[in-house]
Amino acid sequence: MISQNKKKPIILINIDSLVSDPLQIAIQTGRAPALHFLMENGYFTPDMVSSYPTMSVTIDSTLLTGTYPDQHGIPGLNWFDFKHRKMINYGTGVREVFRMGFSQAAHNMVYQLNNVDLNQSVSTIYEELDHQGLSGASINSFVYRGPKKHDLNIPYLLRRTANLSDHLTTNAPELFSLGSLSSFRKFSFNPQILSGNRKFTSRELRYLIKRNLLPAFTLGVIQETDLRVHFKGPYDLRGIAKVDKEIQKVLNVYKSWEDAINQNIWIIIGDNGHSRTGWSYNQIIIDLRKILSGFKINKINTPVENDDQIVLSVNQRMAYIYILDERIPLRDIAGSLVKDPRIDVIAWQEDEKNIIQSGTKSGELIYQPGGDLTDLYGQSWTIRGDLSLLNIKKNEHNQLEYDDFPDALARIHGALHSHEGRYIVVNAKPGSEFKAQSTPFHIAGACHGSLHKQESLIPFLITGVDEEVKLPRLVELKDLILRLAK
Structure with missing residues (x-):
């Protein structure tokens, strides 16, 4: 049973590789009316500091634990386990993954990241909410560790190609959705095996709202924007417009957009920026x-x-x-x-x-x-x-x-x-x-991972609550969320 909180539910949408400058251009040119509405009615900072390296699994681990890698223990998307003398890869390029071993990389991402590598000595937002008698939801995030046991639905194709067991149990929040591995909707279609696209994330979020199942905190991740930026560059306004349409559909579930922010706290963030590359x-x-x-x-x-x-x-x-x-x-x-x-x-x-x-x-x-x-x-x-x-x-x-x-x-x-x-x-x-x-x-595209401000400064938007962040760092967002949820 989903625990109900007397306070407003918090909905955090993490748009992978969303950057402040193109976001504001998309808003000014009318391509992102939903994000424009949320920004006009809330607090916005273009320069929240992300984690390092600026890779999604490390960043998401910082978001959920409120710590940097010296405490949460996820050094990057790719690192070397000195103790066991083996490479840990959570899914980089296709050639690299297959040369290292696709089966191991799939197991790392599906199971090991959350249940082994993420430091058990630090608690996640979901685990701390559970101590307060509150529930959480994770949609489309590869970092999700929580207090409840969930059986993963390993698709047949993935079981055969990656040699994965069809019975894997993971620790996740009470409500857990990750592509074909787990979903809220009984008959959901997802074109991606290991994660959901923007439409999948939007549908799962709308499902919770329509059935009054929103817990105290919901994290929804939109990942495909990262792939677009790698090939099209940071100023991919069309990609932002596509994401905005899905956010519009979520807001349209309510009687009005004003009603949406009256009933919930909305947080929009990117996770990292990008540095342009050239042709040489x-x-x-x-x-x-x-x-x-x-x-x-x-x-x-x-x-x-x-x-x-x-x-x-x-x-x-x-x-x-x-x-x-x-x-x-x-x-x-x-x-x-x-x-x-x-x-x-x-x-x-x-x-x-x-x-x-x-x-x-x-x-x-x-x-x-x-x-x-x-x-x-x-x-x-x-x-x-x-x-x-x-x-x-x-x-x-x-x-x-x-x-x-x-x-x-x-x-x-x-x-x-x-x-x-x-x-x-x-x-x-x-x-x-x-x-x-x-x-x-x-x-001739863009990439990230570095310490430089081009990749380290991310947009942060919050509405539905009178709250500002004076010294914005992603590492402090966990405390803000827990404070708002109490």
């Missing part, structure tokens, strides 16, 4: 295998061997470089990386400190949490070295302010402490992206 392969693609050609690099289609020295794990414009050979100092690897001017952040741990170098500037920055310096988010740090490597400045109150790399100190720290192992984090300049063996890349 040689200028865009940073091939890490060539930069580190003097070392023995593991091939993704073979198990890690004893003489492998390096494992590469690429998340588009960000990558983890794992150094397996303990005889190789991390500084030696960094010394090879700083020679490429397209790599603007090179970071690693050393004696419990975070070390920053760059291929664009000389010098070094060393920092760790705690200390006399504070940033605009109230976080304290001990720092020595060159702040300009991360384009950080001190204001007249001796407070640290960010520019090109929003909340850089905390977000880099989160990535560097997200999982076990000896590794270096590298970040590409806008317009470039990393490549390793079979890594997908995006010529």
Whole structure:
């Protein structure tokens, strides 16, 4: 039975890769009347800070747990499990997934992400709502861990191609919908196996509203916008217009759109932005295998061997470089990386400190949490070295302010402490992206993953409640939702 809350239900729609500038252009040119209405009647900020790396599974984990990867433990869409010496891939490019093993990638996404990898020591929004006697709903989100057991419906084709069991039980919120794996509607059609498209998400949400089944909090994700942006670029106004039509259908369930915001709290967010790429392969693609050609690099289609020295794990414009050979100092690897001017952040741990170098500037920055310096988010740090490597400045109150790399100190720290192992984090300049063996890349399109503000600043819109976010960061959204739900 769905628990009813005396307060307004919260409906959060996460539109994958929605960016503020094209959103506002779509609104100004009449392509997005529903989003225009919600914006006119609520609070909007174009620059909420996302998580890092700016990849959906990491971002959604931050949204649901209110923590960065150093606590929630999902380092990216692709990473290396040092303890078990194997790659963890939740579904990157087709060639990369099949070379690593499609069966394992499907199992990672369908089951392992939520039930194994997402840190059990941190609680999700759904789990905390359950402690308060309230329910939640997840629609089309790959990160969904909650307090209830659900049997996944593994389609026959997926069972055969991915060698998955037809009896998988997962932990999810009371109301759980994810493409063909689980849905609210008994006779629903979904053209995608592992996730629902924008129409599927809209239909599932309308189903809950029409039957008065909305719980205290509902998260609905629209994922296909990300694929469009990769190929068409960030200013895909047609994609925004298509999403807006589905939001219109949801609002039309009510007597009026005004009635919709009187009865519910509506939150609209993107999850990451994009950096445009050009046409020149040689200028865009940073091939890490060539930069580190003097070392023995593991091939993704073979198990890690004893003489492998390096494992590469690429998340588009960000990558983890794992150094397996303990005889190789991390500084030696960094010394090879700083020679490429397209790599603007090179970071690693050393004696419990975070070390920053760059291929664009000389010098070094060393920092760790705690200390006399504070940033605009109230976080304290001990720092020595060159702040300009991360384009950080001190204001007249001796407070640290960010520019090109929003909340850089905390977000880099989160990535560097997200999982076990000896590794270096590298970040590409806008317009470039990393490549390793079979890594997908995006010529004449757009991509994300990096620390840069182009991918890190996302739109945030809330209406139906008198609420503002003074220092907007995605990592703080969980507390806002729980506060509004109580």
